Structures are given as C-alpha cells and as structure tokens.
Amino acid sequence: MLTLLMITPENKEINRFRVKQYNNFTQLTMPYLAGFVPAEFKITLIDEYSQAVPFEKFDLVAITVNTPNAPHVYQMAHKFRKLGAWVVIGGPHVTLLPEEASVYADTIFVGEAEETWPEFLRHFLDGKQERLYRCDYPPDLIGLPIPRRDLIAGHRFTSGSVFASRGCPYNCSYCCLKNIYHQQFRTRPVNEVIEDIKNIPNKHFVFWDDNFFADAEYTKKLLCSMQSLNRKWAAQVNAHSCKDKELLSLAQNSGCIYLFLGLESFSASSLKDANKEFNQVEQYADIVKLLHSFGISVQAGIVFGFDSDTADIFSHTLKHCESIGVDGVTASILTPYPGTELYIKYKKEGRLLSVDWSHFNGKTRVSFQPNHFTPQQLLDGYHQFRGSFYSWKNIINRLSKSRVNIIYNLLINIGYRQSFNKFFSGQ
Ligand code: SF4
Structure with missing residues (x-):
C-alpha cells in the first residue's frame, strides 16, 4: 500500500496568534480531498494547528497553501523531497502564483481540484503523474464525496x-x-x-x-x-x-x-x-x-x-x-x-x-x-x-x-x- 501524507499547514507565528481562540474550526480542504483518495493509499492527515508534522518517508505528500504559509510550505516540501517523497501542492497561493510554486514541488495544482486531484491519483498509481494539473473552469459541485472526518485527530468542539x-x-x-x-x-x-x-x-x-x-x-x-x-x-x-x-x-x-x-x-x-x-x-x-x-x-x-x-x-x-x-x-x-x-x-x-x-x-x-x-x-x-x-x-x-x-x-x-x-x- 502507498503512504500518503496530507497536511493543513500553519506556521509558528500564526499558530501562536490563533491557538487559544475557541472558534477556530478545523480546515475542511484536506479532509475533503482525502474523500477522493482510493483504497490503494494509506492516508495520514495532519493539521499543524494542533499536530506536529512527521518528517518521515512517505510515497506522496500533499499540502494546501495559502499565502502567509507559502514560505513555510516550501521549506516542508524541500525536506520531504529530500526524504524521497513525491510532493504535490495546491490551494489559493499556488493558483495565484503557479510559476513561483512550481519551483518547490514535484506537481502543482492550479485551480479547483475536484477533477484534477482524482486524475492525478490515477496517474500516480500508474507511475505516469505530470508536473502540472490545471482546472481553468469552475467544476461541478454535484456528487462530491463525504470528507474523511474520521482522519481528523482528537474530537475538539470545533472539528x-x-x-x-x-x-x-x-x-x-x-x-x-x-x-x-x-x-x-x-x-x-x-x-x-x-x-x-x-x-x-x-x-x-x-x-x-x-x-x-x-x-x-x-x-x-x-x-x-x-x-x-x-x-x-x-x-x-x-x-x-x-x-x-x-x-x-x-x-x-x-x-x-x-x-x-x-x-x-x-x-x-x-x-x-x-x-x-x-x-x-x-x-x-x-x-x-x-x-x-x-x-x-x-x-x-x-x-x-x-x-x-x-x-x-x-x-x-x-x-x-x-x-x-x-x-x-x-x-x-x-x-x-x-x-x-x-x-x-x-x-x-x-x-x-x-x-x-x-x-x-x-x-x-x-x-x-x-x-x-x-x-x-x-x-x-x-x-x-x-x-x-x-x-x-x-x-x-x-x-x-x-x-x-x-x-x-x-x-x-x-x-x-x-x-x-x-x-x-x-x-
Ligand atoms: S468578495 Fe465576498 S467573500 Fe470576498 S470579502 Fe467581499 S463579500 Fe467577503
């Protein structure tokens, strides 16, 4: 079975600012994208708001990037690539600045990922994954999978x-x-x-x-x-x-x-x-x-x-x-x-x-x-x-x-x- 690490990142400075607030609800993007992942992968889901990232060997590492976390994500991507993982990044910052983001990852996702993420996973299983997946139109929001809430650590009031x-x-x-x-x-x-x-x-x-x-x-x-x-x-x-x-x-x-x-x-x-x-x-x-x-x-x-x-x-x-x-x-x-x-x-x-x-x-x-x-x-x-x-x-x-x-x-x-x-x- 292939190992997949999915990360919701948060750098230390932002975390220090937010961590005591009680209305920080769990970010949905990665549990939601985990809902698309086929059974051939064993998923580890990490939310840096409350968990440490395990810098170990994974076959595939996926990270969502917003602008203030971009430098932090690029550093993590570098470490995981050195450990031998195929690193993919997507999210708002990658969509806004794909050329910058492409330097730091093996594959980038530009635009919304409902269609490109499952397509990439199929390609990855066949060993034929590409460097860029782009969705230039708004995908349908019909028939979406249920997010993998079972992978969210802890049972906080805000999960x-x-x-x-x-x-x-x-x-x-x-x-x-x-x-x-x-x-x-x-x-x-x-x-x-x-x-x-x-x-x-x-x-x-x-x-x-x-x-x-x-x-x-x-x-x-x-x-x-x-x-x-x-x-x-x-x-x-x-x-x-x-x-x-x-x-x-x-x-x-x-x-x-x-x-x-x-x-x-x-x-x-x-x-x-x-x-x-x-x-x-x-x-x-x-x-x-x-x-x-x-x-x-x-x-x-x-x-x-x-x-x-x-x-x-x-x-x-x-x-x-x-x-x-x-x-x-x-x-x-x-x-x-x-x-x-x-x-x-x-x-x-x-x-x-x-x-x-x-x-x-x-x-x-x-x-x-x-x-x-x-x-x-x-x-x-x-x-x-x-x-x-x-x-x-x-x-x-x-x-x-x-x-x-x-x-x-x-x-x-x-x-x-x-x-x-x-x-x-x-x-
Ligand atoms: S465009 Fe919409 S979501 Fe963005 S700040 Fe304005 S009202 Fe809020």
Missing part, C-alpha cells in the same frame, strides 16, 4: 465543518476569491449537504462557505431541510442579507448560534476604498439588534488600514462596536494578497513593504505602506484595539447588554482575550 456553496458574487478590492473561484458563485445540491452534515460527529459545526447568505433562496431551502437535524451552527455572511426575517427565522430554527458579519469598517469612505459600499454603516445597529432578536450572536469582521483610515480609526471603531452591541470582533490588518486589485494598486504605487509572504498574514505584520500613518502605528493601533475590545471591562459590558448565547459568547471572548495575552507574553 465539524461543511460547505454548501463556493465563491461570492461581490468584488471587494482586497479579496482574492474572484481570482481563485472564477467569479462564479455555485451551490451544492441540498440533499447532499444534508447527508454531509449528518456525517459530522459533533453537534456543533461551521459552514465553511465564503458567504453563506449570498443566494438567500438556496440558503432558505437548505435551512428548511436542516430543521430536524438538531444541530448548532455558525457561518460567515454579508450584513445586508441579515435584514431578511424569513431567512433569520429559518436560521434560528435550524440551530444557528452566531454569524460572522463582514462589516469591515464604520467609515463610509473606507468601505468605498474596499469596493464594499453595499455595507451601510447606518444600518449596522438595526441589523445587530434584529439578529439578537432571533437569538443569533454577532461576530463582526473588522479591517484596519484602508487608505481613508486616519489615526482615530481605532478609537472610532471601538466606540461603534460597543454601541451597536456586537458580541465579538475578529479584527485584521488590511493585506494585499497577490492578484487582488489592492495588490496591483500598491505594487504600482511602490507601497509593498515585503517580498516575504509570511508577512501577508493580516495579524502580526503590516505588509504595505499605509496612507495616513506609519506601518508601526497601524500595527500598534490594531493591537491596542484588540486589547481594549477584549478587556474584562468591555467583555462584561457586552455580555450584560447582548444576553444572547451568553455561555458561547463568554467562551469566544475569553478565547480571543487569551490569544491576545499569549501572543504578547511570547509563550
């Missing part, structure tokens, strides 16, 4: 994830989805998603979709079919879809606990910078209130560093997050991923500060020259915002106001607080 759709119809300036998913939003058949959910061993799971409410009519059909499953779930959605009360009622009745809303900013001009004018700041408070009335908590996505952001953006955002009553915030530093509109603009303007992809992680580094402050001021302001938002005083204030899913909110807030403290204590 359940599933996807119902792929892509997003919007076009935000900093988002690389359109470069990797052909700008075509697609959904899976409802009955297949339901079977997939039934296979999740945990009561709690997350939809790994980029924008779960992008097609509200599809989502309503899916949520109707989920009513009897007795599960608890979370998803990432766009804020303006949350004005649809029928959608929210179905979400509540099918077990939705919290929604991640990409609010991004409380500044209309910064939203304009982001091509995200469909977010209306004056509607945020009503949307949060409406979600709370359906028993759904709100985790807001916030990004700092847009060209219109000035030095008061951090205090301004903190004040507004507290006043509209979000239950948690996932804050990030604006990051120009390769291929995005933002990357092209900053490159043209000579504002990219690093050629080290590990700096493009949105959490621990600033990778571009901001407009109204220095990179250090952006980093410091971002950390100060996180420290203040997750201070005990503010956590208690929030919980006493929201009164929705108090135990979950407390856990998530404590997790973010711990990860912040751990990162700065350097442990």
Whole structure:
C-alpha cells in the first residue's frame, strides 16, 4: 500500500496568534480531498494547528497553501523531497502564483481540484503523474464525496465543518476569491449537504462557505431541510442579507448560534476604498439588534488600514462596536494578497513593504505602506484595539447588554482575550 501524507499547514507565528481562540474550526480542504483518495493509499492527515508534522518517508505528500504559509510550505516540501517523497501542492497561493510554486514541488495544482486531484491519483498509481494539473473552469459541485472526518485527530468542539456553496458574487478590492473561484458563485445540491452534515460527529459545526447568505433562496431551502437535524451552527455572511426575517427565522430554527458579519469598517469612505459600499454603516445597529432578536450572536469582521483610515480609526471603531452591541470582533490588518486589485494598486504605487509572504498574514505584520500613518502605528493601533475590545471591562459590558448565547459568547471572548495575552507574553 502507498503512504500518503496530507497536511493543513500553519506556521509558528500564526499558530501562536490563533491557538487559544475557541472558534477556530478545523480546515475542511484536506479532509475533503482525502474523500477522493482510493483504497490503494494509506492516508495520514495532519493539521499543524494542533499536530506536529512527521518528517518521515512517505510515497506522496500533499499540502494546501495559502499565502502567509507559502514560505513555510516550501521549506516542508524541500525536506520531504529530500526524504524521497513525491510532493504535490495546491490551494489559493499556488493558483495565484503557479510559476513561483512550481519551483518547490514535484506537481502543482492550479485551480479547483475536484477533477484534477482524482486524475492525478490515477496517474500516480500508474507511475505516469505530470508536473502540472490545471482546472481553468469552475467544476461541478454535484456528487462530491463525504470528507474523511474520521482522519481528523482528537474530537475538539470545533472539528465539524461543511460547505454548501463556493465563491461570492461581490468584488471587494482586497479579496482574492474572484481570482481563485472564477467569479462564479455555485451551490451544492441540498440533499447532499444534508447527508454531509449528518456525517459530522459533533453537534456543533461551521459552514465553511465564503458567504453563506449570498443566494438567500438556496440558503432558505437548505435551512428548511436542516430543521430536524438538531444541530448548532455558525457561518460567515454579508450584513445586508441579515435584514431578511424569513431567512433569520429559518436560521434560528435550524440551530444557528452566531454569524460572522463582514462589516469591515464604520467609515463610509473606507468601505468605498474596499469596493464594499453595499455595507451601510447606518444600518449596522438595526441589523445587530434584529439578529439578537432571533437569538443569533454577532461576530463582526473588522479591517484596519484602508487608505481613508486616519489615526482615530481605532478609537472610532471601538466606540461603534460597543454601541451597536456586537458580541465579538475578529479584527485584521488590511493585506494585499497577490492578484487582488489592492495588490496591483500598491505594487504600482511602490507601497509593498515585503517580498516575504509570511508577512501577508493580516495579524502580526503590516505588509504595505499605509496612507495616513506609519506601518508601526497601524500595527500598534490594531493591537491596542484588540486589547481594549477584549478587556474584562468591555467583555462584561457586552455580555450584560447582548444576553444572547451568553455561555458561547463568554467562551469566544475569553478565547480571543487569551490569544491576545499569549501572543504578547511570547509563550
Ligand atoms: S463579500 Fe467577503 S467573500 Fe465576498 S468578495 Fe467581499 S470579502 Fe470576498
């Protein structure tokens, strides 16, 4: 039997930042791709979030690559090639920069892998594998295999994830989805998603979709079919879809606990910078209130560093997050991923500060020259915002106001607080 190692990578710097957070759900890509692997292979699945990579002899090593992990993956690929493995890499960074990636692996996958990964495996069994597998169109999401969740180590509260759709119809300036998913939003058949959910061993799971409410009519059909499953779930959605009360009622009745809303900013001009004018700041408070009335908590996505952001953006955002009553915030530093509109603009303007992809992680580094402050001021302001938002005083204030899913909110807030403290204590 051939040995296959499949790795979800995470470099040490990002891991140190994330590891104490309680809402880090297991990455689905590798368990999902493992579902395509025929019986001739013995699979070892490693997620570096919680496991060490075994640098031993494998016949085949497959690694998915996002931009901040690229240098780390290239190093791992080098080690495994020296140990005699055939190393294949794919994922967003490889699709964005195939020429760069091809230097570091025996085979690369460009584009989505539903058709090319099984084709490669057949070729590998015949000893006829090629150097490049490319999918230039959006493959069908029908008849997909059930992910190999049995290979995921441990039974953490956060090990359940599933996807119902792929892509997003919007076009935000900093988002690389359109470069990797052909700008075509697609959904899976409802009955297949339901079977997939039934296979999740945990009561709690997350939809790994980029924008779960992008097609509200599809989502309503899916949520109707989920009513009897007795599960608890979370998803990432766009804020303006949350004005649809029928959608929210179905979400509540099918077990939705919290929604991640990409609010991004409380500044209309910064939203304009982001091509995200469909977010209306004056509607945020009503949307949060409406979600709370359906028993759904709100985790807001916030990004700092847009060209219109000035030095008061951090205090301004903190004040507004507290006043509209979000239950948690996932804050990030604006990051120009390769291929995005933002990357092209900053490159043209000579504002990219690093050629080290590990700096493009949105959490621990600033990778571009901001407009109204220095990179250090952006980093410091971002950390100060996180420290203040997750201070005990503010956590208690929030919980006493929201009164929705108090135990979950407390856990998530404590997790973010711990990860912040751990990162700065350097442990
Ligand atoms: S709404 Fe979110 S997923 Fe969609 S393009 Fe914008 S950032 Fe990307």
